[in-house]
Amino acid sequence: MKENEGNYILPDHRQEGMRSLKEMAPRREFQLSEEDRMLGEGKSFRVRTYGCQANVRDGETIAGILQEMGFTEALTEESADLLIFNTCAVRRNAEEHVLGEIGNLKTLKRSHPEKIFALCGCMAQEESVVKALQERYPQVDLVFGTHNLDRLPALLRTVMQEHRRVIEVYSSQGDLIEGLPARRSRRYKAFVNIMYGCNKFCTYCIVPYTRGRERSRSEEDILAEIRAFKAEGGREIQLLGQNVNAYGKDLGREDGFTSLLESAAATGIDRIRFYTSHPRDYSVTTIAAMQKYPNIMKALHLPVQSGSDEILKRMNRGYTADHFRELVGTMKKMIPEITLTTDLIVGFPSETDAQFEQTLKLVDDCEFDSAFTFIYSPREGTPAAAMKDDIPMAVKKQRLQILNERIGMHARARNEQYLHRQLEVLCDGQSRNNPLVMAGYSRENKLVNFTGEGIREGDLVLVEVTDAKSYSLDAKALQKI
Ligand code: SAH
Ligand code: SF4
Ligand code: F3S
Secondary structure (H helix, E strand, C coil), X not given: CECXXXXXXXXXXXXXXXXXXXXXXXXXXXXXXXXXXXXXXXCEEEEEECCCHHHHHHHHHHHHHHXXXXXXXXXXXXXXXXXXXXXXXXXXXXXXXXXXHHHCHHHHHHHCCCCEEEEEEHHHHCHHHHHHXXXXXXXXXXXXXXXXXXXXXXXXHHHHHHCECEEECCCCCCCEEECCCCCCCXXXXXXXXXXXXXXXXXXXXXHHHHHCCCEECCHHHHHHHHHHHHHCCCCEEEEECCCHHHCCHHHCCCCHHHHHHHHHHHCCCCEEEEECCCCCCCCHHHHHHHHHCCCECCEEECCCECCCHHHHHHXXXXXXXXXXXXXXXXXXXXXXXXXXXXXXXXXXXXXXXXXXXXXXXXXXXXXXXXXXXXXXXXXXXXXHHHCCCXXXXXXXXXXXXXXXXHHHHHHHHHHHCCCCCEEEEEEEEECCCCCCCEEEEECCCCEEEEECCCCCCCCEEEEEEEEECCCCEEEEEEEEC
């Protein structure tokens, strides 16, 4: 590939940090030119996605665009003509893994120079990563960011027809692009973006820099997507945003999320989930909506991060541990059957043993159904990266292990309460380890492995729980619903 330095558009962290909350994001409709519809004919692709649901959803859009361009999905990554790494930047080890994998492609590129390798997603929004790709990874032909998925056809056209490297990463806040195709991984379950970006700027987190400021899609666009999905036989939607409770604020709407949730429930789709909620913005009206509509699932992921007020303050989370406890108390009182999961970070700069103990105490008080736990990872350009990362790795690892044991203990105890109870499961097909057993998620978002005859992917099934483990339930099917 030829270099064409002058034409690169590179990310800029300073620009990403600057944002105006007043202007609304412009809306654009995606359109594919006739010429681009033919570009992929006879060629195959694979997308490898890392990171959160936002990235999974982007991966579906990328695959959808490529299919409309005539590309077909390759059976293996090795055989693909176009291989795209849709990356996550949230922690360093995930990034190192991707750079290692891309490093390994050098030899393949040498023997197959016609293959195209691309990198997109959150790592593409990082200045230092793009600089490294530019200087040390000539095997990567195309780099594009999270704000310009609709530019993919044009960028690929340049790479394929002009045989040169293209880097186009915008740091502006991104438009709302509607009408993008999507190749959903399942026909009965869908991720529905309700907003992009994040304004919270938790001090440890890279996401506001890689995803830009909060931009809400219009309620009409969201509801139209849900209705169309339902009409095609869709059963479950997951409303996506980094902080869904802030939905609509940029559109000048207060408590926009609750009213969106109610309108989504009124479409009559079988199951509605939403992800992620922020404790600072979570409103009692949202809990009331969850209580009122049977098709809003009684499962909530509410990341708390730490049980220490001092650490929460240094993380810029905007609430105290007691505020969180109260919120959980209200929730459990209003919806006793609710399942609650969370995210926790150990080893944030200056976290003392006593502060870590407070996290354990919070975990005991809230009795989470499960949690994602992480070792703090400094991210360049974030405020926490300027704090001294002073907790030795051995201590971080030990805290993580203690925390995981505690989480596991509560998870098991919570799961045991489901023994012999009947649950409704949406079947996702055969379980991972045993083709004779089916797997799916219950309304409470519990992973259920179950036996039964004549059950297919996409079926709603009534099951009876026969055994409880820490992270899943075993059951037998009673009947299809
Ligand atoms: N928007 C979501 C979370 C997005 S990132 C929310 O705020 O709830 C998912 C999780 O990764 C976070 O909740 C946090 O626990 C973890 N995380 C984010 N940045 C991190 C970092 N620098 N080091 C370790 N964990 C991090
Ligand atoms: Fe990151 Fe905080 Fe935004 Fe979540 S709310 S994406 S942790 S900045
Ligand atoms: Fe990772 Fe980006 Fe999601 S950093 S967690 S893929 S928003």
